[in-house]
Amino acid sequence: MVWLRFLLYLSPLVMGFGAAILFREVARLSWTPGSGALTTSIRENIGPLAPFLSVEGTTREVLDLIFEPILLRDENLELRPNFIASWEEETLITIRCEDEESAGLVEAKLRSGEYLDKGMVPVLIERFGSVVSVALEGFGQDFEERLLERIDPLEIGDYLLIELTLKHSVRDSLRTFLADAVEKAQVRMVEYEGDQVARLFARGETDLLLKELELYYAANRGLEPEIAVRGKRSHTSSRELTLHLSDEIRWHDGKRVTGEDLLFSLEELTRDGSPLPMNSSFRFVEEAALVDDFAVRVVCRETPATMMESWEKLPLLPAHLLRGNPDPERWQAFSQDPVGYGPYRVVRRRADGGVEMVRHEMYHGTLPAQERLLYRKFDSLESKLLALRSSRIDALVPDERFADWADRNPGRVFQARGRPRFQHFVAWNLAEAPFDDREVRMALAEAVDVKSILRDSPTEFQDLVGGLFRPGTPGSDKVMPLPLYDPKSAERRLERAGFRFDSEKGARVDSSGNLLMFPLVVNEANAEHFRFARELAAQWAAVGVTVGIVPMSWRDIRGTALASREFSAAILSWEIPTGRDRHDIWHSSAARPDGGNLFGLRDGRVDELLEGLRRVSKPATLAESVDGLQRRIAELQPCFFLGESGRVLWLREGAVEVVLPGGEEGQGTLSAKAAGEKLEALRPWWVRLEGDAADDAGNGESEKGAR
């Protein structure tokens, strides 16, 4: 058993030897190569990176570097080409003439401009037999009427318009009918509207045709047919939008971005059960088809002026990676390893929850000057300070301890506020008492001192709500006249609404003695919403209103409370969109159970203003509509606006400058401090300053600060 003794005696030495080897190996471990990379210290893991997910914070920052919208906005918030390089709007009118001779005459007069009214610019004029087709530039609402008014009635054919409406599949059904119909020769033209309406232009013995049509559909009651004779008509029209796409854009995996991707994204995101339901935004699309790889033709059901805003919102997905994959987990896999076409691509996700990114060398625009980006975690304050001192951190997401340290050590880091991005509000269910009473809503708004609730944190600033639209939208320079803090007025309003103060109960009661109280739904995972709820409950209690805070999971709030309108009041947040279309939020038609009008607001004036916003394009008229809508919403108070918030960026002094795209060397640069609130939007163009340049920039900025 001598060996056992040796084993016993030597085992500590073996352990010591193992520890020494481990020490040597660990000493060799180095930081992930980060030299030259613009490094951001993050606090939370970078989450799923998919353009159809609603994310915020650093994950949003990374997402915006990977994916770009298919249309960009300039400084004046005007839409600018990106993947959609240009677009053409055409109104196509097809006129069936009396005979070939008349058609020839109409064509000649159209070509000479005799029949064309003011503002009608022909793109194409064609004739096939007795049918003349003219494509006019733009989406004039009354083009058909104006054109037909100018054409000699004797030259136009004499047709009867029969409108057939079915529950669905009108094309297939009508084709089947026409294939076997005896009187089909009478049908000279057919125009479809969506999947439900067909317009038949008939000539000759139309009575027999109508009888046959009625008999056929009498046997197909399941389709819920409706046949109506609309009188004489000899033309059809459609509005088409042609999207010309850039052929220079490539996905991060090198494949070209084509119209196929656009159609796939449209299909995926407007189908039922899509991860980002965009059905309502694309309700105007009747049919979309590929013309070639870089052109898509869209037949429009309607032509709102905000159509291009809908395209701007559509996230582009790579069809070659996602099409034909039935696995429901594919979206999750894609969001872990995303392929976009923005200026940066993800090289890999780090084990500490960060990501490493490199410049997309095939990027279609000006290449960013910064080659590598690193998002990583420094968990302890000590390591963060060490990395800051050795210039290994350029930007960071601070915690309270770091913010305290930065306050005590000025000149090491600086903060830049971005633009407000989110709005926070209490949504009232207007179908429920007491929120159906405007006096109560106004009283609840006047009872709250919003300024005392809003507070800044190291990573987020909060401000009063300025308006419904992003600053820069025409008309949005006028501040929304929201109710001011006035508890006395709030009490008077509540008295007027029939809620008197019961001193025994210490709260307000109605005429039957019931307490004025309501449950306030809050997302249980959102600490800030909880804080809002507590503050609001305290301030409303001061005017005698009792509030019960009801924490719920977001899934329950979205799936149950909001979807079926089973709530009284709920604290919610939304991102302030860049566009001006607010139809889906405030319009009466969106007040259905699954619609976006959460409040159930039904107001004719609001509807009129929203429709106006969709229609108008003149800046002056637009500004009027914007201001009008803001005033009307402030007056109606369908929700109580708490505030808006945006990100606070923290950067090391002299670490970053902005090299603007398109600028010549040295001319297009801007110090991070000088960029101000635009710094967040200019994120792709941040460049890390190395060595002397960083020192110069730091000194220069300090000097400027001292002056």
Place this chain on the structure above:
Amino acid sequence: MIRHLLRPLFLLLVRLGFAALILLLVVEFVLRDGGRASGWPMSFELPLFVEGAGKDSGWREVRVRAGHSGLVLAMAFGVTLAVGYGWGIFAARFRRFRLGPVIALPFHLLSCAPGFWLVLLIAIHVSFHWGRPGFADELVVESGPDLMRWWNAMVVALSIAPAAVAWQFRTVYETLAGGGSGEVGRELYLAGYGNDEIFYGNLLRRRVSDLVRLLDGTLPALTGALVVSEWAFRYDGMGSLLVESLKTGSGEGVFLSGMWLVLVTAMGAALREIALGLSTARARAGERP
């Protein structure tokens, strides 16, 4: 034989039940405000780990932390047993050279220095020589074997092991070298036995039960030290969970981490009792004619 297995296991359950009762009372009466603030005892969930992430992620967190602490304890306890028994027996065997105090000296010295001194020294060394922060949660290994996990565990283990090693070594050495063993050895030597035969065949064999009794003696101290060291090193283990839970007034965290620490020491005690029962039974069997 079965009696020797079942009795310690029964005692283990009794100890755990007793510990659970005490912890529940502590959580209810000492952390009452914190417990109420987090909704406890009405719902016994784990909201402390990841806000809004749900129960599963809380349990996953506990499992991961238990694994981390388990590795540290395995290292510290392994070193304690290896050095304590290995070198304790070695020093007792060659007691005439007075090796005991010499071997024990460095461990006694190290055990005098509080664990955070070692933490500080390692942090300074890692910062200045390796150019990176020295705390346990700073560096992640992106490729190859996860050496950092072993390193982080080893640093925490090293900070808690010296005192345990010193105690284990001294008690093993004194058990074998003291208590009249010198006289017994002298008599046997005069009777014509060789040194190895006297020590291994006689002295060691007589003291097996005493040595087994020392088996888990360091475990309570190790688990206690783990609480402080893990927190000081920012090591994600059950010890740091206990500290964080106490700081945030989380009853669930205190209960779970406390139960884990009790489980470890109680299992050590149960193993010791089983080993003792088996060795006693074997000794009795050996005494029979």
